[in-house]
Amino acid sequence: MEPDEPAVRIDGLRHRFKETVAVDALDLVVRRAEIFGLLGPNGAGKTTTIRVLTTLLPPQAGTVEVFGLDVRRRRMAVRRLIGYVPQALSADPALSGRENVALFARLFDVPRAQRRDRTAEVIDAMGLADAADRPAGTYSGGMVRRLELAQALVSAPRLLVLDEPTIGLDPVARAGVWERIHETRARTGMTVLVTTHYMEEAAANCDRVALMHRGRIRALDTPAALVASLQGEAANLDDVFREYTGDDLDGGGFKDVRVARRAR
Numbered sequence: 001m002e003p004d005e006p007a008v009r010i011d012g013l014r015h016r017f018k019e020t021v022a023v024d025a026l027d028l029v030v031r032r033a034e035i036f037g038l039l040g041p042n043g044a045g046k047t048t049t050i051r052v053l054t055t056l057l058p059p060q061a062g063t064v065e066v067f068g069l070d071v072r073r074r075r076m077a078v079r080r081l082i083g084y085v086p087q088a089l090s091a092d093p094a095l096s097g098r099e100n101v102a103l104f105a106r107l108f109d110v111p112r113a114q115r116r117d118r119t120a121e122v123i124d125a126m127g128l129a130d131a132a133d134r135p136a137g138t139y140s141g142g143m144v145r146r147l148e149l150a151q152a153l154v155s156a157p158r159l160l161v162l163d164e165p166t167i168g169l170d171p172v173a174r175a176g177v178w179e180r181i182h183e184t185r186a187r188t189g190m191t192v193l194v195t196t197h198y199m200e201e202a203a204a205n206c207d208r209v210a211l212m213h214r215g216r217i218r219a220l221d222t223p224a225a226l227v228a229s230l231q232g233e234a235a236n237l238d239d240v241f242r243e244y245t246g247d248d249l250d251g252g253g254f255k256d257v258r259v260a261r262r263a264r
């Protein structure tokens with residue numbers, strides 16, 4: 001980890017799948033210790049960007065650095081700095097919460113002597129101590145999400161990457177997930193990069209947001225500054241997004257808030 005480098009620096013990232021340009025000349029800096037929201041409609045390129053920076057997909061063009069480490073050349077070192085909660089389910093319903101977290105502790109090379117304590121700590125921090133020895137299959141949606149956060153946090157990452165962390169959850173469970181994210185950030189100083197379709201959630205929880213559309217960043221600032229930039233015309237971040245992207249949002253706009261998480 002290089003001192004003074006931002007958590008994420010993306011310069012000129014491009015990525016295409018055959019004729020589809022998923023990410024198009026993307027430049028982005030995520031500062032250390034901020035909660036940064038990447039917002040955009042279906043197909044905007046958010047997940048592709050996250051896959052490149054978590055080293056799951058090699059960048060086709062441009063450079064991506066995590067705390068100053070190039071994702072192409074320092075892949076394993078980058079992985080050690082990142083905790084990732086993907087959109088698809090990453091907890092095994094047949095295992096208890098504790099067993100799921102312990103599995104991640106092994107996978108991410110948490111030293112053997114620390115595994116048990118670190119597992120108990122993150123389970124406790126995510127409010128799952130009472131349910132830790134029940135199969136994850138018996139958990140509510142909000143509890144599963146908090147279990148997945150515990151899995152991602154057990155290796156004490158410097159950057160936590162969350163792809164749609166609250167999709168399909170009811171408002172109480174959504175608030176519970178955000179509360180745990182804020183608590184952990186305050187305690188550890190980690191950086192959080194989150195994608196979401198929920199504008200009001202981004203406005204309430206993110207220090208800065210980038211509005212992404214058709215593979216490009218259309219606007220980037222604090223939620224308040226983006227709303228203010230429309231000189232009083234904008235009521236909220238939704239209006240800002242419409243202003244910067246026009247009405248040509250692919251796929252009819254934002255995902256239905258009731259949509260269940262998909263398994264990829």
Ligand SMILES: Nc1ncnc2c1ncn2[C@@H]1O[C@H](COP(=O)(O)OP(=O)(O)OP(=O)(O)O)[C@@H](O)[C@H]1O
Pocket residue numbers: 017020021022023040041042043044045046047048049
């Ligand atoms: N493996 C793939 N093969 C072909 N095309 C892909 C693949 N992954 C993504 N795409 C295409 O790239 C574009 C960007 O997709 P991406 O998943 O990055 O968007 P997103 O903003 O994360 O959308 P969502 O909110 O639906 O996850 C879309 O047009 C998508 O269809």
